[in-house]
Amino acid sequence: MLAYRLHAYASTPPLHLDTLPVPTPTPTQALIHTSHAALNPIDWKIALGHVAEHMPLPFPYTLGVDFVGTITSLGANCPSRLKKGDRVMTLSRALGAFAESLTIESDILAKVPDGLSDADAATLPIPGLSAWQSLHAAGPLEPGMKVLIHGASGVVGALAVQLAKAKGLHVVGTASGKNREFVVGLGADGFVDYTREKFEDVVGMGSVDLVLDYVLVGGAANTTERSWGVLKEGGAIVSLADPTILGKIPEGKRGFFPEIVPDVEGLEKLGRMLRDGEIKAKVAKVYRRGELLEGMEANKAGGTTGRLLVDFRRA
Numbered sequence: 661m662l663a664y665r666l667h668a669y670a671s672t673p674p675l676h677l678d679t680l681p682v683p684t685p686t687p688t689q690a691l692i693h694t695s696h697a698a699l700n701p702i703d704w705k706i707a708l709g710h711v712a713e714h715m716p717l718p719f720p721y722t723l724g725v726d727f728v729g730t731i732t733s734l735g736a737n738c739p740s741r742l743k744k745g746d747r748v749m750t751l752s753r754a755l756g757a758f759a760e761s762l763t764i765e766s767d768i769l770a771k772v773p774d775g776l777s778d779a780d781a782a783t784l785p786i787p788g789l790s791a792w793q794s795l796h797a798a799g800p801l802e803p804g805m806k807v808l809i810h811g812a813s814g815v816v817g818a819l820a821v822q823l824a825k826a827k828g829l830h831v832v833g834t835a836s837g838k839n840r841e842f843v844v845g846l847g848a849d850g851f852v853d854y855t856r857e858k859f860e861d862v863v864g865m866g867s868v869d870l871v872l873d874y875v876l877v878g879g880a881a882n883t884t885e886r887s888w889g890v891l892k893e894g895g896a897i898v899s900l901a902d903p904t905i906l907g908k909i910p911e912g913k914r915g916f917f918p919e920i921v922p923d924v925e926g927l928e929k930l931g932r933m934l935r936d937g938e939i940k941a942k943v944a945k946v947y948r949r950g951e952l953l954e955g956m957e958a959n960k961a962g963g964t965t966g967r968l969l970v971d972f973r974r975a
């Protein structure tokens with residue numbers, strides 16, 4: 661089988677397409693034939709060595725965090741709810757999704773609901789769980805709470821806007837002006853074009869209950885740092901982009917950098933919501949297997965609205 665592996669940090673090309681034996685599942689693992697893998701900022705952040713301290717990897721190592729695929733075999737001690745031929749999805753903290761096949765602990769596999777395509781399902785694992793878990797990370801949500809979402813046009817941000825609106829929150833999203841209609845179309849009550857306006861001027865200082873930070877590169881334009889000022893007393897920033905936030909929490913405010921974890925029930929619920937049209941997730945482009953590095957580069961460049969996927973069944 662073919663797998664995209666990291667041989668060294670910050671190298672050119674960033675990953676090598678290597679030929680490997682198909683792995684054998686342990687008793688608790690499933691062997692998956694990958695249908696679609698999704699591209700995430702964490703892929704190129706890992707490849708550049710940006711998270712090497714928190715997440716050291718032995719080389720060579722297959723990257724790829726989330727995927728949709730079909731179970732081709734199951735170890736003897738896997739849950740009885742799973743069977744050969746099931747379409748499944750999850751986020752893999754052990755990585756390995758940029759491969760034609762992978763083995764993974766079966767208890768984190770969510771089933772793709774009937775009626776949802778593999779490509780549509782592949783929009784969900786990391787962004788859906790990231791949006792859901794970060795939205796709830798700072799405590800209970802009350803209808804009418806004011807939330808400022810940085811990176812509201814991104815794959816995580818777009819889902820967070822919709823999930824926050826479904827909870828009855830008042831949502832203001834920041835993104836570049838070309839994405840205004842997209843973000844407002846998702847239900848945002850207000851929009852700030854970060855290329856032309858200061859979000860502080862639009863939302864007002866001391867007025868926001870919760871800031872969700874999904875900016876492509878953490879710390880860009882001091883977004884996280886500047887956000888403390890717009891929070892009410894006791895308000896919180898939940899950042900997925902800037903881990904340094906934890907060392908900078910001012911008195912009277914709260915800050916979180918939550919670890920996003922697999923959640924079978926939550927992901928299956930998001931799958932049903934997507935299938936039933938309760939949430940929308942856009943596929944921007946589906947690359948062929950041989951084009952994965954091109955897709956990774958596009959993800960790093962930013963500016964794409966929607967999910968970048970790789971169809972591993974197409975050479």
Ligand SMILES: NC(=O)c1ccc[n+]([C@@H]2O[C@H](COP(=O)([O-])OP(=O)(O)OC[C@H]3O[C@@H](n4cnc5c(N)ncnc54)[C@H](OP(=O)(O)O)[C@@H]3O)[C@@H](O)[C@H]2O)c1
Binds near residue numbers: 816836854873
């Ligand atoms: N810690 C975790 O487990 C975890 C999980 C998922 C994601 N993340 C992080 O979350 C971030 C978003 O991921 P993603 O997949 O949603 O990326 P994405 O789809 O590329 O979205 C990036 C977003 O950042 C916006 N942006 C860029 N510069 C900005 C600025 N100065 N102010 C406000 N918005 C700005 C972009 O807006 P325009 O395109 O409209 O300019 C876009 O909405 C990344 O940093 C990623 O690493 C972390």
